[in-house]
Amino acid sequence: xxxxxxxxxxxxxxxxxxxxxxLTRKASAQGWDTTSPxxxxxxxxxxxxxxxxxxxxxLIKPLAFxxxxxxxxxxxxxxxxxxxxxxxxxxxEPVEFEVEADDMxxxxxxxxxxxxxxxxxxxxxxxxxxxxSAKFSYVFVRVWNQAEKEYxxxxxxxxxxxxxAKKVRPNASLISTAAQYGVEVAQHLIGANxxxxxxxxxxxxxxxxxxxxxxxxxxxxxLKRQMESLLHDLDFGLSGVEIRKQDIAVPPEMKLPDGxxxxxxxxxxxxHTLKDGSRHELQMMEESSxxxxxxxxxxYLLSVLATGGIAVIDELESDMHPHMIEPLLDLFxxxxxxxxxxxxIFTSHSIEVMGLLGKSQIFLVEKKDxxxxxxxxxxxxxxxxxxxLYAKYMSGAYGAVPQL
Numbered sequence: 001x002x003x004x005x006x007x008x009x010x011x012x013x014x015x016x017x018x019x020x021x022x023l024t025r026k027a028s029a030q031g032w033d034t035t036s037p038x039x040x041x042x043x044x045x046x047x048x049x050x051x052x053x054x055x056x057x058x059l060i061k062p063l064a065f066x067x068x069x070x071x072x073x074x075x076x077x078x079x080x081x082x083x084x085x086x087x088x089x090x091x092x093e094p095v096e097f098e099v100e101a102d103d104m105x106x107x108x109x110x111x112x113x114x115x116x117x118x119x120x121x122x123x124x125x126x127x128x129x130x131x132x133s134a135k136f137s138y139v140f141v142r143v144w145n146q147a148e149k150e151y152x153x154x155x156x157x158x159x160x161x162x163x164x165a166k167k168v169r170p171n172a173s174l175i176s177t178a179a180q181y182g183v184e185v186a187q188h189l190i191g192a193n194x195x196x197x198x199x200x201x202x203x204x205x206x207x208x209x210x211x212x213x214x215x216x217x218x219x220x221x222x223l224k225r226q227m228e229s230l231l232h233d234l235d236f237g238l239s240g241v242e243i244r245k246q247d248i249a250v251p252p253e254m255k256l257p258d259g260x261x262x263x264x265x266x267x268x269x270x271x272h273t274l275k276d277g278s279r280h281e282l283q284m285m286e287e288s289s290x291x292x293x294x295x296x297x298x299x300y301l302l303s304v305l306a307t308g309g310i311a312v313i314d315e316l317e318s319d320m321h322p323h324m325i326e327p328l329l330d331l332f333x334x335x336x337x338x339x340x341x342x343x344x345i346f347t348s349h350s351i352e353v354m355g356l357l358g359k360s361q362i363f364l365v366e367k368k369d370x371x372x373x374x375x376x377x378x379x380x381x382x383x384x385x386x387x388x389l390y391a392k393y394m395s396g397a398y399g400a401v402p403q404l
Contacts, residue, residue, distance in 0.1 A: 050365030055372030067194035106130030119170035193309025213299030214266035308340030
């Protein structure tokens with residue numbers, strides 16, 4: 001489970017910013033909380049709220065980038081720049097990331113990355129076993145030596161051949177590369193499930209997201225049934241969804257978000273049943289934009305709920321009524337629909353979320369003088385559990401509102 005992540009000099013954020021899911025024993029979480037395998041109380045849902053252009057997407061984008069970098073960066077072209085963009089006031093300074101998460105054994109992992117678009121400058125992984133008095137110890141540390149024009153690498157139980165470690169490209173992760181050599185620790189680490197509608201460079205193309213969702217639900221019958229039931233319950237007028245595989249040539253430029261080619265085309269049909277029992281079909285592309293968005297969003301959500309991990313969603317309610325947010329979040333609150341304690345962090349323009357989540361589950365984002373800053377609502381003085389968070393935010397008491 002994700003405990004926290006931090007970053008500096010990334011996109012609109014100049015100063016170090018930390019996003020923590022860690023809750024105190026007394027923190028109210030409205031049911032969206034759990035105890036992690038390492039024994040820490042964590043939030044299962046976190047909302048990001050703020051004005052347009054404040055930096056909400058930039059706040060969650062580090063998770064999308066790190067997921068890609070740790071898992072898929074070995075596939076990059078040798079001379080391709082890293083998709084990290086420093087704040088424009090400090091273009092020559094590196095971007096920095098840090099993330100802490102535990103696994104099912106209760107081991108806490110801490111990953112650090114410092115990089116420029118040209119190369120990795122520092123990459124390290126540390127772990128702390130689930131034992132009292134246990135401390136973090138390094139698994140590997142990789143540091144660029146500018147004078148020697150090479151990386152200095154030390155390992156402790158990572159077991160990548162030192163000669164191969166030296167060959168890892170400057171735009172690739174040691175973990176991503178080591179996994180290709182069968183390094184057990186690396187393969188364990190790339191197994192972390194991050195499901196997101198944003199990539200390292202921006203929002204996933206809606207058409208690609210729709211295609212990916214079609215493939216996923218075609219291959220996962222049980223989750224397809226759950227998707228159909230949820231779409232029906234969300235009052236989209238659907239009695240069912242059919243997905244038919246077609247032997248149609250797919251343009252070579254069409255690729256899935258992870259870079260792989262689309263294997264074939266899928267026809268998605270919305271089934272509508274009238275009062276007289278008659279059955280009518282509509283191509284999903286003829287359904288409303290809200291229905292299509294819900295279909296794709298449920299792929300992101302159900303795929304992570306089925307196995308555990310974290311969903312990173314930009315504009316959860318996009319094209320949907322704000323009332324749809326609560327049933328989607330309820331999927332993470334209920335042990336029945338979330339048996340693996342999956343988490344979600346999402347941006348939203350629907351301020352109704354402040355009436356659903358506790359103050360420890362809301363991040364506010366504001367931009368001043370072209371620099372974004374973010375803070376968790378429970379870190380502000382004077383914010384009480386019994387406060388009407390929605391009303392106070394709308395009155396401007398917490399900041400992070402448009403200045404019109």
